[in-house]
Amino acid sequence: MVNLMVLLVQISGFLGSGKTSSIIRMANEAQKLGLKTAVIVNEIGDVDVDGEFVKRSGLKAKRILGGCICCTLGADLVSTIKNVVEEFNPDVIFIEPTGVALPSQVKRFFVQASYLIPGLEFSPTFALVDGVRFRSLLAEFKDFLTKQARDAEILVVTKIDKVDKKFELPLIVSALSEMRPGTRIIGISSLTGEGIPDLLAAVLGDRVELRASEQNLAQDDSVIASGVGNADFYGILRSNKVLDENTIRSFVVEIMDAMGRRCVEKTGRILGHIKAYGESGGTGFKASMVDMVTGVEFSGVLPKSWSELKLSMFMALEGFKSDEMRSYLKERVREASTKYGLIVEDLHHH
Numbered sequence: 001m002v003n004l005m006v007l008l009v010q011i012s013g014f015l016g017s018g019k020t021s022s023i024i025r026m027a028n029e030a031q032k033l034g035l036k037t038a039v040i041v042n043e044i045g046d047v048d049v050d051g052e053f054v055k056r057s058g059l060k061a062k063r064i065l066g067g068c069i070c071c072t073l074g075a076d077l078v079s080t081i082k083n084v085v086e087e088f089n090p091d092v093i094f095i096e097p098t099g100v101a102l103p104s105q106v107k108r109f110f111v112q113a114s115y116l117i118p119g120l121e122f123s124p125t126f127a128l129v130d131g132v133r134f135r136s137l138l139a140e141f142k143d144f145l146t147k148q149a150r151d152a153e154i155l156v157v158t159k160i161d162k163v164d165k166k167f168e169l170p171l172i173v174s175a176l177s178e179m180r181p182g183t184r185i186i187g188i189s190s191l192t193g194e195g196i197p198d199l200l201a202a203v204l205g206d207r208v209e210l211r212a213s214e215q216n217l218a219q220d221d222s223v224i225a226s227g228v229g230n231a232d233f234y235g236i237l238r239s240n241k242v243l244d245e246n247t248i249r250s251f252v253v254e255i256m257d258a259m260g261r262r263c264v265e266k267t268g269r270i271l272g273h274i275k276a277y278g279e280s281g282g283t284g285f286k287a288s289m290v291d292m293v294t295g296v297e298f299s300g301v302l303p304k305s306w307s308e309l310k311l312s313m314f315m316a317l318e319g320f321k322s323d324e325m326r327s328y329l330k331e332r333v334r335e336a337s338t339k340y341g342l343i344v345e346d347l348h349h350h
Protein backbone atom coordinates (compact mmCIF):
# COMPACT_ATOMS: atom_id res chain seq x y z
CA MET A 1 0.00 0.00 0.00
CA VAL A 2 1.25 3.46 -0.81
CA ASN A 3 1.31 5.98 2.03
CA LEU A 4 -0.93 8.96 1.62
CA MET A 5 1.05 11.17 3.92
CA VAL A 6 4.77 11.50 4.59
CA LEU A 7 6.01 13.57 7.50
CA LEU A 8 9.25 15.51 6.99
CA VAL A 9 11.18 16.27 10.17
CA GLN A 10 14.18 18.56 10.23
CA ILE A 11 16.68 17.96 13.05
CA SER A 12 19.16 20.82 12.90
CA GLY A 13 21.92 21.83 15.31
CA PHE A 14 25.59 22.81 15.40
CA LEU A 15 28.39 20.35 14.54
CA GLY A 16 28.47 17.52 17.03
CA SER A 17 25.36 18.60 18.94
CA GLY A 18 23.91 15.07 18.80
CA LYS A 19 21.72 15.11 15.66
CA THR A 20 22.61 11.64 14.36
CA SER A 21 22.42 10.04 17.81
CA SER A 22 18.96 11.46 18.48
CA ILE A 23 17.65 10.56 15.03
CA ILE A 24 18.74 6.93 15.44
CA ARG A 25 17.08 6.81 18.85
CA MET A 26 13.85 8.45 17.67
CA ALA A 27 13.62 6.46 14.45
CA ASN A 28 13.91 3.22 16.41
CA GLU A 29 11.16 4.38 18.78
CA ALA A 30 8.97 5.42 15.86
CA GLN A 31 9.43 2.00 14.26
CA LYS A 32 8.25 0.36 17.47
CA LEU A 33 5.04 2.39 17.02
CA GLY A 34 4.67 0.77 13.61
CA LEU A 35 5.85 3.80 11.63
CA LYS A 36 8.15 3.26 8.69
CA THR A 37 11.05 5.67 8.92
CA ALA A 38 13.85 6.82 6.65
CA VAL A 39 16.74 9.21 7.17
CA ILE A 40 18.47 11.73 4.92
CA VAL A 41 21.92 12.79 6.11
CA ASN A 42 23.85 15.72 4.67
CA GLU A 43 27.59 16.23 5.12
CA ILE A 44 29.75 19.19 4.09
CA GLY A 45 32.53 16.88 2.88
CA ASP A 46 32.67 14.17 0.25
CA VAL A 47 33.04 11.39 2.78
CA ASP A 48 30.08 9.85 4.54
CA VAL A 49 30.35 8.96 8.23
CA ASP A 50 26.85 9.37 9.65
CA GLY A 51 24.94 7.80 6.73
CA GLU A 52 26.92 4.59 7.07
CA PHE A 53 26.42 4.54 10.83
CA VAL A 54 22.68 5.16 10.47
CA LYS A 55 22.41 2.25 8.00
CA ARG A 56 24.44 0.06 10.33
CA SER A 57 21.76 0.83 12.97
CA GLY A 58 19.24 -0.88 10.70
CA LEU A 59 17.60 2.24 9.29
CA LYS A 60 16.90 3.17 5.69
CA ALA A 61 19.13 6.10 4.80
CA LYS A 62 20.29 8.23 1.92
CA ARG A 63 23.09 10.73 2.02
CA ILE A 64 23.81 14.03 0.32
CA LEU A 65 27.50 14.86 0.28
CA GLY A 66 29.83 17.69 -0.66
CA GLY A 67 27.98 20.81 0.48
CA CYS A 68 24.97 22.05 2.39
CA ILE A 69 21.29 21.38 1.62
CA CYS A 70 20.30 24.79 2.92
CA CYS A 71 22.05 26.53 0.01
CA THR A 72 24.23 24.96 -2.70
CA LEU A 73 22.65 21.49 -2.56
CA GLY A 74 19.00 22.50 -2.11
CA ALA A 75 17.98 20.95 -5.42
CA ASP A 76 19.60 17.66 -4.37
CA LEU A 77 17.51 17.70 -1.22
CA VAL A 78 14.31 17.95 -3.25
CA SER A 79 15.27 15.06 -5.53
CA THR A 80 16.53 12.95 -2.62
CA ILE A 81 13.22 13.40 -0.76
CA LYS A 82 11.45 12.25 -3.92
CA ASN A 83 13.71 9.18 -4.21
CA VAL A 84 13.28 8.29 -0.55
CA VAL A 85 9.48 8.52 -0.83
CA GLU A 86 9.43 6.36 -3.97
CA GLU A 87 11.98 3.80 -2.80
CA PHE A 88 11.16 3.37 0.90
CA ASN A 89 7.53 4.53 1.09
CA PRO A 90 8.09 5.87 4.64
CA ASP A 91 5.67 7.45 7.11
CA VAL A 92 8.38 9.69 8.55
CA ILE A 93 11.58 11.09 7.04
CA PHE A 94 14.17 12.53 9.42
CA ILE A 95 16.43 15.06 7.76
CA GLU A 96 19.82 15.91 9.25
CA PRO A 97 21.34 19.04 7.71
CA THR A 98 24.99 19.93 8.25
CA GLY A 99 25.90 21.68 11.47
CA VAL A 100 26.25 25.01 9.69
CA ALA A 101 22.84 24.98 8.00
CA LEU A 102 20.14 27.46 8.82
CA PRO A 103 16.81 25.68 9.38
CA SER A 104 14.68 28.26 7.55
CA GLN A 105 16.90 27.90 4.50
CA VAL A 106 16.32 24.16 4.45
CA LYS A 107 12.58 24.78 4.76
CA ARG A 108 12.39 26.72 1.54
CA PHE A 109 13.41 23.54 -0.27
CA PHE A 110 10.66 21.70 1.64
CA VAL A 111 8.29 24.17 -0.01
CA GLN A 112 9.70 23.24 -3.41
CA ALA A 113 9.43 19.54 -2.56
CA SER A 114 5.78 19.97 -1.60
CA TYR A 115 5.01 21.20 -5.12
CA LEU A 116 6.60 18.09 -6.62
CA ILE A 117 5.66 15.33 -4.22
CA PRO A 118 2.05 14.86 -3.15
CA GLY A 119 1.18 14.16 0.49
CA LEU A 120 4.13 15.80 2.24
CA GLU A 121 3.51 17.11 5.75
CA PHE A 122 5.89 19.07 7.91
CA SER A 123 6.65 18.77 11.57
CA PRO A 124 8.05 21.77 13.46
CA THR A 125 11.77 22.38 12.98
CA PHE A 126 13.97 21.26 15.84
CA ALA A 127 17.26 22.94 16.72
CA LEU A 128 19.54 20.86 18.92
CA VAL A 129 21.77 22.66 21.39
CA ASP A 130 24.65 20.81 23.02
CA GLY A 131 24.04 20.98 26.77
CA VAL A 132 27.62 20.02 27.63
CA ARG A 133 29.29 22.60 25.39
CA PHE A 134 26.60 25.25 25.77
CA ARG A 135 28.71 27.68 27.73
CA SER A 136 31.69 27.62 25.36
CA LEU A 137 29.50 27.68 22.27
CA LEU A 138 27.68 30.70 23.64
CA ALA A 139 30.96 32.45 24.36
CA GLU A 140 32.46 31.71 20.94
CA PHE A 141 29.62 31.34 18.54
CA LYS A 142 26.73 33.30 19.97
CA ASP A 143 25.54 34.94 16.76
CA PHE A 144 25.31 31.73 14.85
CA LEU A 145 23.74 29.85 17.76
CA THR A 146 21.13 32.57 18.17
CA LYS A 147 20.38 32.55 14.47
CA GLN A 148 19.92 28.78 14.44
CA ALA A 149 17.76 28.91 17.56
CA ARG A 150 15.55 31.71 16.23
CA ASP A 151 15.06 29.75 13.04
CA ALA A 152 13.57 26.69 14.71
CA GLU A 153 10.18 26.10 16.29
CA ILE A 154 11.30 23.78 19.07
CA LEU A 155 14.63 23.85 20.91
CA VAL A 156 16.23 20.69 22.24
CA VAL A 157 18.96 20.62 24.88
CA THR A 158 21.01 17.47 24.25
CA LYS A 159 23.32 15.23 26.33
CA ILE A 160 21.47 16.03 29.57
CA ASP A 161 22.92 12.86 31.10
CA LYS A 162 26.09 14.96 31.47
CA VAL A 163 24.44 18.21 32.51
CA ASP A 164 23.85 19.15 36.13
CA LYS A 165 20.04 19.23 36.36
CA LYS A 166 19.78 21.38 39.44
CA PHE A 167 21.99 24.29 38.45
CA GLU A 168 23.26 24.05 34.88
CA LEU A 169 20.12 22.95 33.01
CA PRO A 170 17.88 25.77 34.33
CA LEU A 171 20.54 28.28 33.27
CA ILE A 172 20.71 26.85 29.77
CA VAL A 173 16.92 26.86 29.51
CA SER A 174 16.67 30.49 30.59
CA ALA A 175 19.45 31.57 28.21
CA LEU A 176 17.63 29.82 25.37
CA SER A 177 14.28 31.37 26.34
CA GLU A 178 15.94 34.72 26.08
CA MET A 179 17.25 33.92 22.60
CA ARG A 180 13.92 32.61 21.41
CA PRO A 181 11.14 33.84 23.71
CA GLY A 182 8.05 31.71 24.10
CA THR A 183 9.38 28.64 22.39
CA ARG A 184 9.14 25.10 23.69
CA ILE A 185 12.36 23.61 25.08
CA ILE A 186 12.86 19.86 25.52
CA GLY A 187 15.82 18.20 27.26
CA ILE A 188 17.04 14.84 25.94
CA SER A 189 19.73 12.23 26.30
CA SER A 190 20.28 9.90 23.37
CA LEU A 191 22.49 7.86 25.66
CA THR A 192 19.89 7.07 28.35
CA GLY A 193 16.76 7.77 26.30
CA GLU A 194 15.55 10.42 28.74
CA GLY A 195 13.25 12.93 27.04
CA ILE A 196 13.16 10.96 23.78
CA PRO A 197 9.43 10.11 24.11
CA ASP A 198 8.65 13.84 24.62
CA LEU A 199 10.71 14.73 21.59
CA LEU A 200 9.09 12.04 19.46
CA ALA A 201 5.64 13.17 20.62
CA ALA A 202 6.50 16.70 19.49
CA VAL A 203 7.79 15.34 16.18
CA LEU A 204 4.68 13.29 15.49
CA GLY A 205 2.06 15.44 17.19
CA ASP A 206 2.30 18.79 15.49
CA ARG A 207 2.13 19.94 11.91
CA VAL A 208 3.26 23.28 10.57
CA GLU A 209 2.20 25.19 7.50
CA LEU A 210 5.05 26.24 5.27
CA ARG A 211 4.76 29.73 3.93
CA ALA A 212 5.57 30.35 0.30
CA SER A 213 7.40 33.52 1.36
CA GLU A 214 10.06 31.29 2.85
CA GLN A 215 10.99 30.43 -0.68
CA ASN A 216 12.27 33.87 -1.53
CA LEU A 217 15.10 34.27 0.90
CA ALA A 218 18.46 34.70 -0.74
CA GLN A 219 21.31 32.89 0.95
CA ASP A 220 25.08 32.75 0.69
CA ASP A 221 26.97 29.50 0.71
CA SER A 222 26.52 28.69 4.40
CA VAL A 223 29.65 26.53 4.53
CA ILE A 224 31.83 29.44 3.43
CA ALA A 225 29.90 31.92 5.57
CA SER A 226 30.44 29.80 8.69
CA GLY A 227 34.27 29.92 8.50
CA VAL A 228 34.31 26.18 9.15
CA GLY A 229 37.05 24.26 7.34
CA ASN A 230 36.86 20.55 6.65
CA ALA A 231 39.01 17.58 5.73
CA ASP A 232 38.37 13.92 5.15
CA PHE A 233 39.86 10.52 4.56
CA TYR A 234 38.27 7.52 2.89
CA GLY A 235 40.21 4.35 2.34
CA ILE A 236 41.07 0.79 3.24
CA LEU A 237 43.63 -0.16 5.88
CA ARG A 238 45.43 -3.47 5.38
CA SER A 239 47.88 -5.44 7.48
CA ASN A 240 49.89 -8.62 6.91
CA LYS A 241 49.17 -9.63 10.48
CA VAL A 242 45.84 -10.14 12.19
CA LEU A 243 45.24 -7.12 14.44
CA ASP A 244 42.90 -6.60 17.37
CA GLU A 245 40.45 -3.88 18.32
CA ASN A 246 43.05 -1.97 20.31
CA THR A 247 45.11 -1.32 17.20
CA ILE A 248 42.30 0.35 15.33
CA ARG A 249 41.20 2.19 18.45
CA SER A 250 44.71 3.63 18.95
CA PHE A 251 45.11 4.39 15.26
CA VAL A 252 41.89 6.41 15.18
CA VAL A 253 42.45 8.10 18.55
CA GLU A 254 45.98 9.17 17.65
CA ILE A 255 44.91 10.81 14.40
CA MET A 256 41.82 12.46 15.85
CA ASP A 257 43.72 13.64 18.88
CA ALA A 258 46.48 15.16 16.74
CA MET A 259 43.89 16.97 14.62
CA GLY A 260 42.19 18.26 17.75
CA ARG A 261 45.46 19.46 19.28
CA ARG A 262 46.39 21.22 16.06
CA CYS A 263 43.03 22.97 16.05
CA VAL A 264 43.55 24.10 19.65
CA GLU A 265 47.02 25.40 18.75
CA LYS A 266 45.56 27.41 15.91
CA THR A 267 42.29 28.63 17.39
CA GLY A 268 42.51 28.10 21.14
CA ARG A 269 39.67 25.57 21.23
CA ILE A 270 37.71 23.03 19.23
CA LEU A 271 34.53 24.33 17.74
CA GLY A 272 33.30 21.55 15.52
CA HIS A 273 33.37 17.80 15.20
CA ILE A 274 36.01 15.19 14.34
CA LYS A 275 34.49 11.82 13.52
CA ALA A 276 35.10 8.48 11.83
CA TYR A 277 33.24 5.39 10.73
CA GLY A 278 35.02 2.05 10.44
CA GLU A 279 33.82 -1.29 9.16
CA SER A 280 35.35 -4.75 9.00
CA GLY A 281 33.93 -8.26 8.78
CA GLY A 282 30.33 -7.24 9.38
CA THR A 283 30.91 -4.94 12.36
CA GLY A 284 30.87 -1.18 12.27
CA PHE A 285 31.78 1.55 14.73
CA LYS A 286 31.73 5.31 15.00
CA ALA A 287 34.37 7.45 16.71
CA SER A 288 33.64 11.04 17.61
CA MET A 289 35.34 13.96 19.31
CA VAL A 290 33.90 17.40 20.05
CA ASP A 291 36.35 18.56 22.70
CA MET A 292 39.78 17.58 24.04
CA VAL A 293 38.60 16.98 27.62
CA THR A 294 36.05 14.31 26.74
CA GLY A 295 38.32 13.01 23.99
CA VAL A 296 37.36 10.37 21.46
CA GLU A 297 34.13 8.47 22.13
CA PHE A 298 33.29 5.18 20.41
CA SER A 299 29.90 3.72 19.65
CA GLY A 300 28.84 0.62 17.74
CA VAL A 301 31.16 -2.41 17.65
CA LEU A 302 34.91 -2.43 17.01
CA PRO A 303 36.21 -5.51 15.13
CA LYS A 304 37.79 -8.05 17.51
CA SER A 305 40.26 -9.19 14.89
CA TRP A 306 40.93 -7.79 11.45
CA SER A 307 43.49 -7.42 8.70
CA GLU A 308 41.42 -5.26 6.38
CA LEU A 309 39.22 -2.36 7.45
CA LYS A 310 37.25 0.32 5.61
CA LEU A 311 37.63 3.71 7.27
CA SER A 312 35.96 7.08 6.65
CA MET A 313 37.05 10.12 8.58
CA PHE A 314 35.56 13.56 8.50
CA MET A 315 36.23 16.73 10.42
CA ALA A 316 34.67 20.18 10.34
CA LEU A 317 36.39 22.77 12.52
CA GLU A 318 35.75 26.47 12.84
CA GLY A 319 38.76 28.70 12.18
CA PHE A 320 40.91 25.93 10.67
CA LYS A 321 41.45 26.36 6.91
CA SER A 322 40.47 23.39 4.77
CA ASP A 323 43.70 23.12 2.75
CA GLU A 324 45.87 23.24 5.88
CA MET A 325 43.64 20.75 7.64
CA ARG A 326 43.76 18.38 4.67
CA SER A 327 47.52 18.31 4.38
CA TYR A 328 47.93 17.95 8.14
CA LEU A 329 45.47 15.05 8.14
CA LYS A 330 47.28 13.38 5.28
CA GLU A 331 50.55 13.52 7.21
CA ARG A 332 48.92 12.17 10.37
CA VAL A 333 47.39 9.24 8.48
CA ARG A 334 50.75 8.46 6.89
CA GLU A 335 52.55 8.67 10.23
CA ALA A 336 50.05 6.46 12.07
CA SER A 337 49.98 3.86 9.29
CA THR A 338 53.77 3.56 9.41
CA LYS A 339 53.66 3.22 13.18
CA TYR A 340 51.08 0.42 13.09
CA GLY A 341 52.45 -1.28 9.95
CA LEU A 342 49.35 -0.59 7.90
CA ILE A 343 49.10 -0.26 4.15
CA VAL A 344 46.66 2.45 3.20
CA GLU A 345 44.66 2.42 0.02
CA ASP A 346 43.32 5.92 -0.38
CA LEU A 347 40.02 5.53 -2.22
CA HIS A 348 38.96 9.12 -2.04
CA HIS A 349 41.72 10.62 -4.12
CA HIS A 350 41.64 8.06 -6.90
Ligand SMILES: Nc1nc2c(ncn2[C@@H]2O[C@H](COP(=O)(O)OP(=O)(O)OP(=O)(O)O)[C@@H](O)[C@H]2O)c(=O)[nH]1
Pocket residue numbers: 013014015016017018019020021022050098099158159160161162188189190191192273275287288289290297299
Ligand atom coordinates in the same frame (compact mmCIF):
# COMPACT_ATOMS: atom_id res chain seq x y z
N1 LIG B 1 26.81 11.86 26.85
C1 LIG B 1 26.14 11.96 25.71
N2 LIG B 1 26.81 12.05 24.56
C2 LIG B 1 26.10 12.16 23.41
C3 LIG B 1 24.68 12.20 23.40
N3 LIG B 1 24.26 12.36 22.12
C4 LIG B 1 25.38 12.40 21.37
N4 LIG B 1 26.48 12.28 22.14
C5 LIG B 1 27.89 12.27 21.68
O1 LIG B 1 28.18 13.49 21.01
C6 LIG B 1 29.01 13.27 19.89
C7 LIG B 1 28.36 13.81 18.63
O2 LIG B 1 27.15 13.12 18.39
P1 LIG B 1 26.49 13.03 16.92
O3 LIG B 1 25.15 12.40 17.09
O4 LIG B 1 27.43 12.42 15.99
O5 LIG B 1 26.32 14.58 16.60
P2 LIG B 1 25.90 15.28 15.23
O6 LIG B 1 25.16 16.51 15.58
O7 LIG B 1 25.18 14.30 14.36
O8 LIG B 1 27.31 15.64 14.58
P3 LIG B 1 27.61 16.21 13.08
O9 LIG B 1 26.75 15.42 12.15
O10 LIG B 1 29.06 15.96 12.86
O11 LIG B 1 27.30 17.66 13.12
C8 LIG B 1 29.26 11.76 19.84
O12 LIG B 1 30.47 11.49 20.51
C9 LIG B 1 28.11 11.20 20.63
O13 LIG B 1 28.40 9.95 21.21
C10 LIG B 1 24.01 12.11 24.66
O14 LIG B 1 22.78 12.14 24.78
N5 LIG B 1 24.78 11.99 25.77
Ligand SMILES: [Mg+2]
Pocket residue numbers: 019020021050096
Ligand atom coordinates in the same frame (compact mmCIF):
# COMPACT_ATOMS: atom_id res chain seq x y z
MG1 LIG C 1 25.59 13.80 12.38
